[in-house]
Amino acid sequence: MRRLKATISYDGTLFAGYQVQPGERTVQLELENVLTKMHKGSKVKVTASGRTDARVHATGQVIHFDTNLTIPLDRYKKALNVQLPRDIRVLAVEEAESDFHARFSVSGKRYRYIWNCEEVQSPFRRQYTVDTNGVKPDVEKMRDAAQFIIGTHDFSCFCAANTSVVDKVRTVHDLTFEWHGEELHMVIEGNGFLYNMVRIIAGTLWEVGIGKREPSDLLEIVASMDRGKAGKTAPAQGLYLEKVYY
Amino acid sequence: MRRLKATISYDGTLFAGYQVQPGERTVQLELENVLTKMHKGSKVKVTASGRTDARVHATGQVIHFDTNLTIPLDRYKKALNVQLPRDIRVLAVEEAESDFHARFSVSGKRYRYIWNCEEVQSPFRRQYTVDTNGVKPDVEKMRDAAQFIIGTHDFSCFCAANTSVVDKVRTVHDLTFEWHGEELHMVIEGNGFLYNMVRIIAGTLWEVGIGKREPSDLLEIVASMDRGKAGKTAPAQGLYLEKVYY
Numbered sequence: 001m002r003r004l005k006a007t008i009s010y011d012g013t014l015f016a017g018y019q020v021q022p023g024e025r026t027v028q029l030e031l032e033n034v035l036t037k038m039h040k041g042s043k044v045k046v047t048a049s050g051r052t053d054a055r056v057h058a059t060g061q062v063i064h065f066d067t068n069l070t071i072p073l074d075r076y077k078k079a080l081n082v083q084l085p086r087d088i089r090v091l092a093v094e095e096a097e098s099d100f101h102a103r104f105s106v107s108g109k110r111y112r113y114i115w116n117c118e119e120v121q122s123p124f125r126r127q128y129t130v131d132t133n134g135v136k137p138d139v140e141k142m143r144d145a146a147q148f149i150i151g152t153h154d155f156s157c158f159c160a161a162n163t164s165v166v167d168k169v170r171t172v173h174d175l176t177f178e179w180h181g182e183e184l185h186m187v188i189e190g191n192g193f194l195y196n197m198v199r200i201i202a203g204t205l206w207e208v209g210i211g212k213r214e215p216s217d218l219l220e221i222v223a224s225m226d227r228g229k230a231g232k233t234a235p236a237q238g239l240y241l242e243k244v245y246y
Numbered sequence: 247m248r249r250l251k252a253t254i255s256y257d258g259t260l261f262a263g264y265q266v267q268p269g270e271r272t273v274q275l276e277l278e279n280v281l282t283k284m285h286k287g288s289k290v291k292v293t294a295s296g297r298t299d300a301r302v303h304a305t306g307q308v309i310h311f312d313t314n315l316t317i318p319l320d321r322y323k324k325a326l327n328v329q330l331p332r333d334i335r336v337l338a339v340e341e342a343e344s345d346f347h348a349r350f351s352v353s354g355k356r357y358r359y360i361w362n363c364e365e366v367q368s369p370f371r372r373q374y375t376v377d378t379n380g381v382k383p384d385v386e387k388m389r390d391a392a393q394f395i396i397g398t399h400d401f402s403c404f405c406a407a408n409t410s411v412v413d414k415v416r417t418v419h420d421l422t423f424e425w426h427g428e429e430l431h432m433v434i435e436g437n438g439f440l441y442n443m444v445r446i447i448a449g450t451l452w453e454v455g456i457g458k459r460e461p462s463d464l465l466e467i468v469a470s471m472d473r474g475k476a477g478k479t480a481p482a483q484g485l486y487l488e489k490v491y492y
Contacts, residue, residue, distance in 0.1 A: 011369040057370070077366075086372040120323075123257040124303070126332040128370060 001066050004076065005096040011087040012057045013127045013237070019051040027052075027061075027088055034083045035065060047102045049109070049244040053196075055236040057128070060091075060110075062244040064102040100246075108173070108245035109193060113186040113202040114238050129183060130238035137209025139177050139184065145208040146175040148218035149201060156225035158201050159194035160233070168194055168225075175201075187242075196233050204231035247312050250322070251342040257333040258303045259373045259483070265297040273298075273307075273334055280329040281311060293348045295355070295490040299442075301482040303374070306337075306356075308490040310348040346492075354419070354491035355439060359432040359448040360484050375429060376484035383455025385423050385430065391454040392421040394464035395447060402471035404447050405440035406479070414440055414471075421447075433488075442479055450477035 008031075016024035020032070028046055035044035049062045071079065077093045084090065116122070116129035117136045152171040159168055172190040179185075186202055204221065207213045213231070221229045254277075262270035266278070274292055281290035295308045317325065323339040330336065362368070362375035363382045371377075398417040405414055418436040425431075432448055450467065453459045459477070467475045 009369050011372070059368075081366060086367070086377075087369045089366050089369050091366055120327060120335050120337055121332070122305075123255055123333045123335050124374060126257070131332075 001068055001098075003064055003066050003096045003098050003100055004073075005062060005064050005094045005100060005102065006077075006080075006090050007092040008061050008063060009059045009089050009091055010057065010061065011127075012052060012055045014087055015054060017052060017054045017056070018048055018058075018061070027058075030085055030088055031063065031065075034080060035067070037083065038069065038079065039067070049102050049106050049241075052239075052241055053236050055127070056239045056241070057237075058241040059112075060243040061241050062102050062246075064096055064100060102244075105246050106192070106244055108189060108191045109241065110187065110189040110243040110245075111193070111198045112240040112242045113188075113198060113234065114240070115184045115206070116182065117184060118182045125183075127237055130235050135210060136182075137184065137206060138211070139179070139209065141211075141215050142177055142186075142205045142209045144215035145205055145213075145218045146177075148215070148222055150175050153222050154225050155194055155197060155222070157221050157227055157230045158197045158204070159227060160196035160200070161227050163195045165194060170194065170197075199234045199236070199239055200227075200230050200232075202234035202238065206234060207231040247314055247344075249310055249312050249342045249344050249346055250319075251308060251310050251340045251346060251348065252323075252326075252336050253338040254307050254309060255305045255335050255337055256303065256307065257373075258298060258301045260333055261300060263298060263300045263302070264294055264304075264307070273304075276331055276334055277309065277311075280326060281313070283329065284315065284325065285313070295348050295352050295487075298485075298487055299482050301373070302485045302487070303483075304487040305358075306489040307487050308348050308492075310342055310346060348490075351492050352438070352490055354435060354437045355487065356433065356435040356489040356491075357439070357444045358486040358488045359434075359444060359480065360486070361430045361452070362428065363430060364428045371429075373483055376481050381456060382428075383430065383452060384457070385425070385455065387457075387461050388423055388432075388451045388455045390461035391451055391459075391464045392423075394461070394468055396421050399468050400471050401440055401443060401468070403467050403473055403476045404443045404450070405473060406442035406446070407473055409441045411440060416440065416443075445480045445482070445485060446473075446476050446478075448480035448484065452480060453477040 018027045020028045031046045046063050046065045073093045077090050080090045114129045115132050116125050117132045119134040121131040150172050154169050156168045170192050174189040176187050256273050264273045266274045277292045292309050292311045319339045323336050326336045360375045361378050362371050363378045365380040367377040396418050400415050402414045416438050420435040422433050
């Protein structure tokens, strides 16, 4: 048996999310179907760095699986890409140590969130960005507010209520904004993220950007540890899992 | 009655093409449905500069229609965008002369064709470019070949066989190639294009780019007036109608 680590990208539009759910088309299901076929029907289990929700994208999701096939890495990658649907692509396949675990070995992650601020959103961007209907936020205020998020905190305020995780302390290493033409990108890096954390941060900082909240409000919001104090969860299609660190 | 001219963009992925066809989702159908609803049920006919095929995109298609609504232009545009599905967007609405005709008044068009030459095509580009499986063509040869196409010719060689058009003489004003990262764009401008002409030119020049044909072969192909001498019709999803000149 070899353990392989693969970096994959997927367009989340047509998936009910990453994780297998009965009766739904998910990324994990498509990966396991192809790998199981390659292993002549013996079931291959795929483990990812974490799940992503319906319509959330990935440009650098990481998975691992065990295989008894002796195919060279580059041919393994090609074989997967030939059989996978085109909305999932395998970018790299590497040998991993037998104790490497795509989820438990994670040391950090980077996500990107994209708002499209064109007066009329390009139809080609509707599934890949959030339409602000031409509203351009005050990014300096969003940057100011971000300073209250960077660091190690109990992030209960940015965690969806329906979660079973007990320890909600995480470290956000970096949280920056950059314009790419008329699209605003938020890039956030940390040692781990709670359920919906990036989307709730995006939604809350957006409210700062359009003047509904002040940057300094973030100090109270974080201290409150109360999901009710933070802003709305930003829509799924603006979110990308970009990099997983090990 | 006012005649309005509108510039629209659409993602062709989920359409059976521009023109109304029984039982199919088309761009014209969606536009006419929304306009007819805005006119309280009295049928509004929309006329475009020309049809586009299934999965072909537009960033600058032009349409006209007649209306008795006295809504200001900017509000007209907003009303259309609110009601249209998000894969069609109205970019501009202008007053037109009563004798303006989106199809018969056309003096020229510009199309763009995009090949994605990444080693592994991004899943986000699968519906918007043609995957070359990492093959990068010799663009200098494609440029050399293009010189035999620019000008006024009978373009029967680049016209799908099933057409009723008799006069196949057209003028290609410009035909250029440009790299955008790992994507190759072909931009072609002319006074008019035959059915499938841009896609057959793209397919033929691609064959030059990968060494299956020589640039000078284009001289013979054009002179032959024989569709059978030209290359394959390139796939629909790489094609964009970019601008219509009047």
